[in-house]
Amino acid sequence: MSFTTDLLERRGGCLEIASASPPSFFVGHSGYPRVSIGPMLPHSLDSPLEVHDMDAPEQWLVPGSPASTHKQLMEVVQFRSSLIRTTHPAYVKEKGASDRILGLSQQIAMAEKPVATEIAVEKLHVNVQVDDHAAPNGPSGSLQRLAITENPRVHRKVDYAVSDTDLKASEAISKYLYADGHLPVSDIYRILSAGLLGIEENRKLVPTRWAITATDDTVSKSLIERVKSFPELGEHLLHESSYLGNSFHIIFVPRPWVYEMMECWSPHSIWRLFDRDKSYVIVQDHELSDGRTTYASNITGAYYSARLGVAEYLTSIKRQAAVIVIREVNEQYLMPLGVWVIRQAVRDALARPPRKFSSLKEVLAAIAPGLQVPLRYWLAKSQLLPYIRSQRTLESFLPRAAP
């Protein structure tokens, strides 16, 4: 990793940096409920990205854009490692009013444009941390001083949702910030993680990785409620895409809403390097029309990120369907980069024209040649395919209405 220091100044035991936070704010999860928080800002402007985009995964793969514009794995690692993550200890119930650094961090978290920020950090750890939920993080340093040197610009809906201390977090997220404010998911979870949403007494800092999944879950759940009132899709659709060694095959079956995700990591990927057993291990989670009451613990956060992409798509076409997402991860996915990869790749697959079929059998026959793991393994693992194949709907017994 190149570590350019054009914005750094060493003074005493501290490194001082004057740059701009994209805005970016991170809450670690270790030690919960005593966590480490702080804004992130670049130590170098030697990045192919605008400062704002360094913490905006929506810009790293713009759905439907040419593949040549999609950020590659090493590019992501490179620009993420040029962000310094500041750390400041905080108890999750701490309020910005009583902890100055937290208060300033919250102002940064709320901003819609980069915020000119000055920091002094000590004990810089120069490394890259990867996480299966959050995007990779670069060097981190203990925050000694934090100053904002301009007035952050705050989106009107953010201002409203943060000021209304009687507004439930779920409503703030899905209605005010997502539906009305059209805020990107990455802005919403940053604000949620900063403990700025919800009913006053329930507000607390939320570790970034949990905030990401909570946001994907909350937004998609509210979209699905609407989706369930739409007419059923008229045909079988197959959407496919591939990004950073992740291939997605997304099947839509004309039926009332149900959802399943299955994934398989290549037995030859570095993650399974030491597995003596090189068999295909498929993991699976699903939900029927009435949703889940438990966490999708096999697939974890990716389940909700993919579900968001799917729910957005069905909302846009005003149809409901039974949806099965198949994800294959090959050797090229050298490290987990966070669930944004899944969210953006699914959105990208759904932004491209689907292949259309008249039966599930045809869809499966079309997928089979492109799969690394043979189709029969997916069929054997799926819980929804047998359900879709066998569970009749009441309407299927009504004489078909004349077209």
Place this chain on the structure above:
Amino acid sequence: MDFSATLENSRILKGIIEAISFLIDETYVYVYPTGLKLNAIDSSHVAMLLAFLPKELFTEYKCSQDSKIGINVQDLIKILRRSGGKDEIQLQLDKKDKNTLLITMKSDKSTRTFKLKSKEIPGYDAKEEGLLESFEETLKDKFSATIQIEGAVLDEIVKDALIISDLIKVQVLSAEKVMNFTASDESGEVAIEIDLEKGVLDKKVQNDAEGIYSLNFLENIIKIQSITNHFEIALGNNIPMKIKGAITSSAGNPTDGKIVYLLAPRVEEENEDEFGDDFDANDIEEELSSGGGEEDSSGEDDE
């Protein structure tokens, strides 16, 4: 539009609204000069419920024209649960605001009035009002067996089956004069045989009948025993099962009141034309169990 209806107590209404709450979150209450109707189809379109409360069930009933009131089912349950066993319940459209349902609970000591805003239910198909009737019309010639059974007997069957599986196979054999219930999975099986001569209240069997149904729905259906103590089950071959309960007045007199469930079946896969022979589940199983080398253990090692 004037609507006002009084029940001696909340038992029937609470039972019906609770049954509906297992299927959906919001629904319309249809009010007619002849009585009150509730309708619900679950979001997977597998189960549907219709309840009709004729005006005879009410101690007072006034309705000047057909109308519908959109309600949040959970809100209404919460309110009804606040009523005491002896509280008289009155439903009324607010004379000042026709979009408000007034729910009044009267006891010797107090009168409590809740106001519930009526709401538009998005995506609600106007056809749904008469949907159950269209199903009954379509299916009526396809039911080949109709059995009257005590609620408590069905309750025991469902509870037995739930130990083993989430699906139950229901079978009526006309020659053997039995009704069989079977639930099975890899862990085991339970088989329950009911003698059609002795074990049921009444029967009309023209032909054998059979179907597989989701126990999760049946488990909720039998909870309406609080308002009806026996069920009429109509079955055919791999068609929806109809379960009907008659609602009697509090004095025990028969009325036109009813609660009807329709439950769509699971149909075993050999009838599935979408997959045909290429995707026979048995073939997959065989391949998995006979395959060797790298690919032989998919599935098992996930746990």
